[in-house]
């Protein structure tokens with residue numbers, strides 16, 4: 001039996017890979033322009049890193065992690081997200097001694113054992129930023145601005161909406177959780193099984209569960225329990241977004257699925273598809289919790305596969321097309337063509353040449369299958385007269401030119 005790919009993984013190739021490359025180049029351009037530095041952290045870490053930071057009671061830790069014992073009997077987990085690993089690296093490498101704030105970005109695969117559906121995979125890729133050392137709402141705005149600029153450059157900003165919320169600090173959240181627990185006390189027995197578990201382990205996640213909506217209509221919401229400081233921070237964030245003309249809506253149901261958040265949280269959601277393409281927020285207690293000095297921090301991550309889905313659905317045309325396919329009649333012609341080809345590549349063209357020693361007509365068929373713009377034919381006559389024959393495959397026009405890269409370049413530009 002043939003071996004096939006694992007459920008929830010995919011092979012990214014040809015047309016789709018063009019979208020990925022475009023996305024990756026935009027990420028680098030925008031992050032460079034904001035003076036973020038790239039960080040590359042390991043794909044696997046000690047399991048404890050994620051259970052401590054993402055949280056023991058979360059779906060990610062209880063149901064979705066790829067965890068195994070390595071040959072040295074250590075419990076290892078394939079990263080289900082980046083933030084925990086980046087914080088570990090921040091602490092371990094003493095990045096707090098660098099000028100603050102430290103602004104980092106990353107991109108790469110993450111792993112979650114999830115039920116598969118459109119836009120939900122087991123190996124998927126995230127791009128994200130993390131900012132360490134600023135407790136100001138301006139740092140939240142900086143990361144939202146990076147996200148916005150990337151989406152704008154990709155032409156999909158208008159297809160998404162930014163939803164924000166505040167889940168308060170440790171103090172106001174403790175008071176809120178008490179009220180919520182009291183409110184749900186005599187209702188929880190009739191709620192879904194997941195929420196029964198959440199009631200004990202991770203009560204705030206009951207808020208974004210899509211079951212039992214009737215019970216939840218009257219549920220107390222954290223925004224009504226914020227302390228003065230958290231209220232002020234949330235107002236500042238909203239005013240800042242308004243001042244920058246960044247549209248947003250407040251969604252009191254956003255509580256995020258990872259335990260490390262406090263205060264401002266946000267998500268980018270597709271207006272058409274029922275999918276969150278990115279999310280993030282503040283996590284001021286995590287650095288300290290993982291052994292570093294108290295350091296405020298904030299960041300977000302995009303699900304890159306979901307962004308690429310949007311680009312594909314929009315049908316953005318970013319196909320790559322070879323400029324020239326060289327058809328050489330024999331070995332001598334091949335080597336002459338190859339020299340010319342190198343010169344044209346250095347001038348920026350995408351060129352290709354037959355490497356199967358096929359007949360003239362098969363080479364011609366191949367050139368049209370790969371959608372080349374031009375073929376350049378080098379046969380015996382062309383070599384004798386020191387010329388090339390150029391054919392425009394879109395129009396069928398054919399003509400000859402001197403065997404000279406600059407002349408060829410000029411002639412195909414004017415065709």
Ligand code: HAM
Nearest residue numbers: 081083119120121124276277278279280299300301303
């Ligand atoms: P998250 O919301 O768990 O946040 O994941 C971020 C994004 O990853 C989601 O918005 C979604 O687009 C994508 N995603 C999640 N699960 C899947 C899946 N199974 N298949 C495809 N895409 C998926 C975090 O991971 C935080 N570390 C973000 C963050 C960074 N917060 C602060 N800094």
